[in-house]
Amino acid sequence: MIEPFLSIRDLRKAFGGFVAVQDVTIDIQKGEFLTFLGPSGSGKSTTLYAIAGFQQPTSGDVLLEGRSLLSVPSHKRNIGMVFQRYTLFQHLTVAENVAFPLRVRRRPDAEVNRKVAEMLSLVRLESFGGRYPGALSGGQQQRVALARALAYDPPILLMDEPLSALDKKLREEIQAEIRRIHRETGVTILYVTHDQDEALHLSDRIALFRDGRIEQIGTGEDLYLRPQSEFVASFIGNSNFLPAEHLETVNGAATIRLADGSVVFGVRIDQEFSQGQKTRLMVRPEAFRLRPGAATAGLAVEFIDTAFFGERRRVIARTAAGQEIDVRPTSDMAQAHEGIASSRQIFFDPAAAFLFPA
Amino acid sequence: MSGNLLHRPSILRRPDGIGGAFPALVLIILFFVVPVVGLLLRSVTEPVPGLQNYATLFGDGTYARVFFNTFLVATVVTAVTVVVAFPVAWMLAIMPPALGSIVFGIIILSMWTNLLTRTYAWMVLLQRTGVINRTLMDIGLISEPLPLINNLTGVTIGMVYIMLPFMILPLVGTLRAIDPMTLRAAALCGASPFDAFRRILLPLSLPGIAAGGLMVFVMSLGYFVTPTLLGGTSNMMLAAMIAQMIQSLLNWGLGSAAAFILLLVTMALYALQLRLVGAKRTTGGI
Numbered sequence: 279m280i281e282p283f284l285s286i287r288d289l290r291k292a293f294g295g296f297v298a299v300q301d302v303t304i305d306i307q308k309g310e311f312l313t314f315l316g317p318s319g320s321g322k323s324t325t326l327y328a329i330a331g332f333q334q335p336t337s338g339d340v341l342l343e344g345r346s347l348l349s350v351p352s353h354k355r356n357i358g359m360v361f362q363r364y365t366l367f368q369h370l371t372v373a374e375n376v377a378f379p380l381r382v383r384r385r386p387d388a389e390v391n392r393k394v395a396e397m398l399s400l401v402r403l404e405s406f407g408g409r410y411p412g413a414l415s416g417g418q419q420q421r422v423a424l425a426r427a428l429a430y431d432p433p434i435l436l437m438d439e440p441l442s443a444l445d446k447k448l449r450e451e452i453q454a455e456i457r458r459i460h461r462e463t464g465v466t467i468l469y470v471t472h473d474q475d476e477a478l479h480l481s482d483r484i485a486l487f488r489d490g491r492i493e494q495i496g497t498g499e500d501l502y503l504r505p506q507s508e509f510v511a512s513f514i515g516n517s518n519f520l521p522a523e524h525l526e527t528v529n530g531a532a533t534i535r536l537a538d539g540s541v542v543f544g545v546r547i548d549q550e551f552s553q554g555q556k557t558r559l560m561v562r563p564e565a566f567r568l569r570p571g572a573a574t575a576g577l578a579v580e581f582i583d584t585a586f587f588g589e590r591r592r593v594i595a596r597t598a599a600g601q602e603i604d605v606r607p608t609s610d611m612a613q614a615h616e617g618i619a620s621s622r623q624i625f626f627d628p629a630a631a632f633l634f635p636a
Numbered sequence: 637m638s639g640n641l642l643h644r645p646s647i648l649r650r651p652d653g654i655g656g657a658f659p660a661l662v663l664i665i666l667f668f669v670v671p672v673v674g675l676l677l678r679s680v681t682e683p684v685p686g687l688q689n690y691a692t693l694f695g696d697g698t699y700a701r702v703f704f705n706t707f708l709v710a711t712v713v714t715a716v717t718v719v720v721a722f723p724v725a726w727m728l729a730i731m732p733p734a735l736g737s738i739v740f741g742i743i744i745l746s747m748w749t750n751l752l753t754r755t756y757a758w759m760v761l762l763q764r765t766g767v768i769n770r771t772l773m774d775i776g777l778i779s780e781p782l783p784l785i786n787n788l789t790g791v792t793i794g795m796v797y798i799m800l801p802f803m804i805l806p807l808v809g810t811l812r813a814i815d816p817m818t819l820r821a822a823a824l825c826g827a828s829p830f831d832a833f834r835r836i837l838l839p840l841s842l843p844g845i846a847a848g849g850l851m852v853f854v855m856s857l858g859y860f861v862t863p864t865l866l867g868g869t870s871n872m873m874l875a876a877m878i879a880q881m882i883q884s885l886l887n888w889g890l891g892s893a894a895a896f897i898l899l900l901v902t903m904a905l906y907a908l909q910l911r912l913v914g915a916k917r918t919t920g921g922i
Contacts, residue, residue: 330824332820352823352824353827353828354826358824363815363817365821366818367818367836367840369840378835379825379827382827382828382831383826426821426825430826
């Protein structure tokens with residue numbers, strides 16, 4: 279077992295009676311890109327602030343290479359950070375902003391100049407050194423903030439929703455930049471976002487936060503393909519939840535009865551259910567097929583509406599029990615289009631569906 | 637910049653652009669320009685035409701001392717006011733708005749309380765047997781009463797107190813515009829609290845300090861009541877001297893000359909600030 283580079287142990291932060299973060303334990307390896315994902319108020323930023331030293335945790339510890347950071351003030355933690363809002367120093371030029379962390383460390387001029395040039399070239403703003411932040415676009419400002427945060431080669435880079443103020447196109451562009459910079463510098467990145475696409479796109483691992491706790495931690499694939507709770511299933515990717523009654527479990531495969539009375543065999547489960555327990559069956563919209571395959575279950579629906587999304591078509595269907603579900607078949611697009619207002623069967627693989635307690 | 641303004645059609649098209657300002661212009665000429673010109677004329681015509689009043693003011697050691705005193709007090713008061721006002725303004729800027737407006741209200745309220753009342757209150761506090769001296773002696777910090785009144789110390793204390801709101805108000809405006817996250821960013825960059833203050837907060841708040849500082853300095857130069865009551869006779873300031881020249885000595889020529897010098901200095905300082913702020917606007921990125 280390699281000793282973790284950065285380790286968060288049993289972190290808890292309470293503001294008066296309100297517990298913002300509890301039971302948060304994560305080990306982060308050197309060079310890893312870990313994202314804290316979750317809705318607002320789920321404790322992801324509070325956890326990040328505890329690492330940055332802006333908030334002292336109520337209990338628990340933050341260890342960098344085995345040494346606790348808690349007694350170290352922010353300005354001695356040697357951590358880089360990019361913030362949600364533009365926090366460039368407005369009275370300094372771009373080059374002076376990037377030089378700032380080196381100046382306060384009293385590094386020699388030659389080193390400062392070399393490093394500033396290197397950083398500006400890393401974020402591809404070589405010709406902007408003499409400008410003031412006010413004359414830069416939002417995306418350029420965040421790139422300068424990134425250069426400033428990396429100028430002193432911090433072992434850890436914290437990013438607190440750095441792209442949330444930018445428009446979609448710019449966000450994607452800077453996401454690519456962040457990936458490239460992570461690759462080129464090998465810096466360990468802790469990234470906070472509420473945007474699941476951003477998390478899936480950028481991260482090695484994702485810690486999904488809910489109500490101050492980590493609901494599940496793993497790779498994007500883990501969270502998408504093997505969600506451990508209904509919350510994870512609904513937060514990552516799109517999902518339909520069909521009310522169902524658990525009938526029996528044989529060899530880890532459950533038999534359930536859906537609201538329309540149809541019985542589905544072979545649903546994979548990770549937990550115990552009692553007979554007759556109320557459950558919810560989660561099926562991803564893209565798991566539905568318009569034609570039956572091997573080992574598929576059928577569902578009687580009526581197509582209500584379709585919308586074209588380029589690579590796939592989205593269909594709104596209504597089940598026999600009256601529930602509207604989201605269907606995104608990967609093939610048979612033309613058929614889906616023709617089939618409006620017609621009653622039909624759609625199919626899914628029960629082994630790729632998940633059963634959660636209701 | 638001014639060229640742009642002239643070419644903006646909306647301004648040219650406004651029919652009452654200059655005409656609308658006419659009544660105000662008449663008021664200013666009638667009640668400001670005419671008296672000032674009268675003042676200037678008196679200073680060079682009384683008792684006989686010539687510049688002898690200015691020669692007296694600049695040549696006489698007594699008058700020079702009053703000028704020196706005045707500038708010294710104004711400078712010290714401005715400096716102390718900046719130092720005292722900055723933490724208050726910073727606190728106001730980062731306070732929760734509800735609490736902030738209460739503190740703000742208290743500061744404004746003190747401004748609206750009668751000036752004489754407040755100055756007499758300071759006389760009571762600062763005198764040899766006043767609350768401050770007695771408390772300090774009771775707790776054993778001093779054995780003799782400190783000379784807090786009838787000297788420049790008394791003037792500085794009383795004036796700083798009166799000038800504080802004029803410094804706090806513009807400073808709060810400037811400080812509120814600074815995102816506190818900027819300081820957190822500075823801290824993570826490795827800046828100690830002192831570094832963050834010196835390299836980030838202070839430069840960013842300079843426009844507010846300049847605006848408040850000019851206001852306080854100019855007001856202090858011409859202040860009459862507080863220096864007279866708290867400063868005693870040996871530390872006369874310009875305003876008191878002008879009053880004495882005109883009221884007691886009936887020397888209108890010399891008094892006018894002194895007042896005119898004060899006006900010139902004030903206008904020069906204002907012009908300087910306009911220049912500095914104007915320059916900042918065109919080159920700075922703010």
